[in-house]
Amino acid sequence: MFYFISGALEHLFPNTAVLNAGGVGFKLTISNNTYDTIAPRATKNEAVKLYTYMAVREDGMELFGFATESELDMFKLLITVSGVGPKAALAILSAFTPEKFILAVSTEDKKAISRANGIGPKTAARIILELRDKLLAQNMLPSDLPSGTAMPTITAVQSGGQMTEAQEALLVLGYSRTEILNALQGINTSAMSVEDIIRAALKKLM
Numbered sequence: 001m002f003y004f005i006s007g008a009l010e011h012l013f014p015n016t017a018v019l020n021a022g023g024v025g026f027k028l029t030i031s032n033n034t035y036d037t038i039a040p041r042a043t044k045n046e047a048v049k050l051y052t053y054m055a056v057r058e059d060g061m062e063l064f065g066f067a068t069e070s071e072l073d074m075f076k077l078l079i080t081v082s083g084v085g086p087k088a089a090l091a092i093l094s095a096f097t098p099e100k101f102i103l104a105v106s107t108e109d110k111k112a113i114s115r116a117n118g119i120g121p122k123t124a125a126r127i128i129l130e131l132r133d134k135l136l137a138q139n140m141l142p143s144d145l146p147s148g149t150a151m152p153t154i155t156a157v158q159s160g161g162q163m164t165e166a167q168e169a170l171l172v173l174g175y176s177r178t179e180i181l182n183a184l185q186g187i188n189t190s191a192m193s194v195e196d197i198i199r200a201a202l203k204k205l206m
Contacts, residue, residue: 005065006049012042017065019048028052028065032094037067055086064090074098081130083123091117092127099174103202105131163189166197175205 005028007021014035019026028050030038038048050065051072064086066072071093078089092101095116104112105128113124163184170180183204189197 002052002054002063004049004051006047008045009038009042009048012039017048017050019050019065026063028063029090030065030067031071031090033071033097034065034067053086062086066093068098070098074101077131077134078127080134081127083126088116088118088123092119097174099172102135103173105135108132162192162194162197165194166201169194169198170201170205179205 005019005021005026007019007026009017010020010025011018012035014032015029017028017030017034017038019028030050034050038050041048050067051069052066053064053072053075055062055064064075066075075086075089075093078084078092079086092113096104096113101113103109108128110121110124110128113119113127114121119127166189167177167180167184170183171177175183180201183201184197187197187200189200192200
């Protein structure tokens with residue numbers, strides 16, 4: 001019904017945002033990640049744009065809002081999993097950025113996923129089972145990824161060298177430059193491929 005709503009931020013709470021768009025107040029349920037993204041603008045009277053999903057149930061309707069299209073896309077994927085509704089999907093996206101959730105699925109990390117509020121080990125296993133192939137089909141996971149190993153698709157940086165390529169790939173996965181630099185300290189990368197550098201850094205980051 002709505003792809004996005006853009007308007008003045010009237011109210012903001014950890015799980016709710018109210019946008020004034022054309023004189024209409026839209027109440028949207030949001031994730032922790034979306035809250036953290038828009039919170040700095042809450043007192044600056046700036047327009048906020050949220051990508052939306054309308055959930056329709058027998059007892060009513062609920063509008064969900066996301067700061068990025070990638071978070072909305074991941075939400076839509078999550079609710080295709082049997083037994084995972086909008087609330088559970090939002091709980092997962094409150095615990096993970098889309099990039100870190102992809103990493104958890106790619107490494108089959110049931111323990112990490114089950115830390116999300118209301119997600120048990122069985123549900124986490126089902127999420128991995130049902131989403132892994134879908135993420136592969138959408139080129140969100142590399143096709144030759146072995147179980148237990150995360151390896152992002154890397155766009156070569158011709159002038160930056162292997163270390164730069166590895167850092168950029170880790171940034172895509174949602175880690176900060178400080179975290180990446182700390183993880184790379186003590187790793188002898190002189191004879192390592194980009195993929196080996198990323199694997200070594202991920203072992204320390206995780």
